[in-house]
Amino acid sequence: MHPSPSSTVFDVDAAAYDEAVLERSTEVPVVVDFWAAWCGPCRTLGPMIEAAVEARDGQVVLAKVDVDANPTLAQTYRVQGIPQVIGIRDRQVIASFTGAVPATTVERFLDDLLPTAADQAVARARALEGEAAIAELTTALELDPGHREAAIGLAALVVDDDPPRALELVRAHRPDPKAEAIATRAQLADHGGGDVEGLRTRAQDGDADGATLLELGRALAARGEYTEAIDRLLGAIELGGDTREPAREQLVALFGVLGDDDPRVAAARPRLARALF
Numbered sequence: 001m002h003p004s005p006s007s008t009v010f011d012v013d014a015a016a017y018d019e020a021v022l023e024r025s026t027e028v029p030v031v032v033d034f035w036a037a038w039c040g041p042c043r044t045l046g047p048m049i050e051a052a053v054e055a056r057d058g059q060v061v062l063a064k065v066d067v068d069a070n071p072t073l074a075q076t077y078r079v080q081g082i083p084q085v086i087g088i089r090d091r092q093v094i095a096s097f098t099g100a101v102p103a104t105t106v107e108r109f110l111d112d113l114l115p116t117a118a119d120q121a122v123a124r125a126r127a128l129e130g131e132a133a134i135a136e137l138t139t140a141l142e143l144d145p146g147h148r149e150a151a152i153g154l155a156a157l158v159v160d161d162d163p164p165r166a167l168e169l170v171r172a173h174r175p176d177p178k179a180e181a182i183a184t185r186a187q188l189a190d191h192g193g194g195d196v197e198g199l200r201t202r203a204q205d206g207d208a209d210g211a212t213l214l215e216l217g218r219a220l221a222a223r224g225e226y227t228e229a230i231d232r233l234l235g236a237i238e239l240g241g242d243t244r245e246p247a248r249e250q251l252v253a254l255f256g257v258l259g260d261d262d263p264r265v266a267a268a269r270p271r272l273a274r275a276l277f
Helices: 014-026 040-054 071-076 103-113 117-126 130-143 148-158 163-173 177-189 196-203 210-222 226-239 241-258 263-276
Strands: 009-011 030-035 061-066 084-089 092-098
Touching: 009 040, 014 030, 014 061, 014 071, 014 084, 030 040, 030 103, 040 061, 040 103, 084 103, 092 103, 117 130, 117 148, 130 148, 148 163, 148 177, 163 177, 177 210, 177 241, 196 210, 210 226, 210 241, 226 241, 226 263, 241 263
Parallel strands: 009 061, 030 061
Antiparallel strands: 030 084, 084 092
16 A cells, blocks of 8 residues: 555555654654454444544654554554554654543644644754754744754754753753763763874873873764764773773764664674773
8 A cells, every 4th residue: 555645644654664653753643543344332433533634734644553464563553452553653653542532632632643733843943054954943942942943953963062062951851862972962061172183192102001092092083083982982891990881982982873773883792801801
């Protein structure tokens, strides 16, 4: 089942789900209705939610998933009873309900899916750079001080120039992984003024101590030279001593900044394991 890009209500299967639902949710909120032909409450809710979505004239779309034909999708979303309805925006599930609910509940559910003025400012910021993006994200936070994406997005833009401000912006959103990555970058920025060339010279003498390698690794990471930073921090861990644990903590934090999918992280993990065990 491959729905038309302009469809407001459509059936979707597992093969088309990523494109038809997740990718589309970056442009418009997507409601997903998990149903089955034998389900009585589904026959009550289905027409109600279809009519409510169509009445919103493209502000939201509805994807219908037959759980009997698509058990893997039902398992992915831990569907234990039907009808189950979820709302997805920007690839994230932000609301859900189970069962045949009143029309007023459906309307409220759809209202909550629509982007707020703060959400719209964040969306505009994604297409911008520099000061223009900062202005839109600042506006979003003025409208909604607790807006997670606005706070983390703004922190990412200011972290190199204003680490304390970045830390303050993400404070309320930790331990969210993205917030933690920004916090680590802010902390690394404190080491950005280190004498990298001088530290490199000392490290290349062949008898550099762990403290030198740790300081060099931090300074390199602050400058975004992550490959060498990882190597230097691993070197500090391998030397052992008092700097072994601080170097390990710094390396793990750097892994968090880069993410598990980064090939540099994958390449470093076996060396870290050998150094520790």
